[in-house]
Amino acid sequence: AQKVTQAQTEISVVEKEDVTLDCVYETRDTTYYLFWYKQPPSGELVFLIRRNSFDEQNEISGRYSWNFQKSTSSFNFTITASQVVDSAVYFCALSNSNFGNEKLTFGTGTRLTIIP
């Protein structure tokens, strides 16, 4: 069975600080996909990134970056120079399908609050 652990329930940082959200996963499959979603106060779930298990390159998108390490089964998410608009609940998720479809196993989420 697969499992996603987001040990940080809540994080608060002052605006412009960097913050890292941790995600640790468990799976027996060799092919899997990892995702991050953002849920702002308005409630919708917004897709941020998808990473497959064969690609361990880190990715950067603006102020967002992701560090994927298979050796530690981690897929951490860093926000650089945080802004108030980054305040949200962030979910890490895992899929074991060959095509990345079917079920997503979600972590319990990390509530991030950016203090102005």
Next chain:
Amino acid sequence: DAGVIQSPRHEVTEMGQEVTLRCKPISGHDYLFWYRQTMMRGLELLIYFNNNVPIDDSGMPEDRFSAKMPNASFSTLKIQPSEPRDSAVYFCASSVGLAGGTAGTQYFGPGTRLLVL
């Protein structure tokens, strides 16, 4: 392009009433998922469809819940009779089932906030 569309956005009903939630997936997506989100249980997958066929309904909490997908552009989740413990946000999501690209990425609708009194 239009995203996943859900209706209604908010629903308040009384215990015992029938509730029907509706979802229109993104055009061209062949997977559709229904989730429920509560503070206590987080995000739970209720059921998902592939090409309009239910694949896994093991997350449906009980017989009061049913879901249908009569065509590629419409799905319903029905609760009958509703109970206060069904109060939650219900999300619909869709994805495309092809290897590569964005395949496998689920795109979520805005959700339906259900309150059963």
